Amino acid sequence: MSKHDYQYVPMSKAKPVWNELVEILHEVQNLVRQEFTFHFTPIGSYKRNMVTYDMKSNIGFDFDVNIEVNDKEEAFRPDEIRRIIRNAINRVAPHYGYGYCEDSTSVLTIKKVNNFQSRIIHSCDIAIVYECSDGRQQYIRFNKNSNNYTWEYRGKGFDGFSERWDWLIHNGHKDDLLEYYIKKKNDNNDPNKHSRSLLAESVKELCDKFGYYR
Template sequence: MYNFRYVTEKQLSPVKNDLILIMNSVRAQLCKEFTFQFEFIGSAKRNMVTYDEGMNIGFDFDVNIQINANGIQYSAKDIRTKIRTSLDKIAPHFGYDHAEDSTRVITIKLKDKRNSKILHSADFAIVNNYIDKKGNKQQRYIRFHKKHSKYVWEKQPKKYYLLEKKVEWVRNEGFWNEVRKLYLEKKNRNTVPGKCSQSIYAETIHEICQKRGYYE
């Protein structure tokens, strides 16, 4: 059993403000090459950031970096490398370690080095929103294929859009408090090592939809 709880706005606010300053600095540093917008997504946007004091993972933020049209001329590798390099120059001034490059995101972590503990972290996904030939809104992201050391633009899977439709229905029907309660219960009961919060969140939404009468 775990002991996850929701992080308060008072705890989140100073960290979020620093991340905004970091992103604005990265944007200013790269503005002569390309521009981008950024937004907090996931648990930070939903006000569902969790934290278990007994674990060495801290709490985390998810941020989408949305590349504007003037950046698409660059390769996926160039875009991600430029952003990661800029983060490496700026984030340490706010106490963060150098950026880590993983499959879907670039991660920065702030640690209590004396006690070898992660206090919090931020995952940055680089995305591009566009309209396809059928007029549908789509999103792709830069994915790092480590095995081949290759960066590519990859479309979000179909389940990404299906989940958003379910979330919209749950909110509109007034069942969001049920989501918050069940999500925390599921995180604390989870017995699958390495199971990510996004998977638990998707399961929570699906279960509430089934319970309340929304079917695909």
């Protein structure tokens, strides 16, 4: 028996939380504007109405966001970019009931916690990325062992994600994807593997199964 029981979150519940996250990120944009500007986009599950939560755990649903900094001249080191954004989020998020950022390998995470019930109501994983001209994506990685930050390419599972997604939908495999992604979430026991990675894996594996070709 699986230790998880993931279910999909209705958009009526997810959208108000997303709207609040947008307010937070707009305030962060204003705080860092003297250093650089950035734009942000929801990715993964929320963008595609596939937000999930685990009914067996005390962890609520989560969101994935990409922040892309406008720094074409590369005036800032990756550690500087991450620090500036992290500090700005830490100034804003607590006013909305979130804790301070957790700095993990590939993302900054903020969580809204119900301390009385000892559970996470919802959270948001924020990656700082750069979209390369060849279609690949880089992200700022925190290398914990050496305590430094570097730009790294995403794994190949992320390459061509949008094309694969569109192919599955246009070929009538949305229900297959909904079922497969939930199974993937329920079978996952790696707390460091985030939803965005599980969704990318699900899309790639189903495309391989159903004969995707470019």
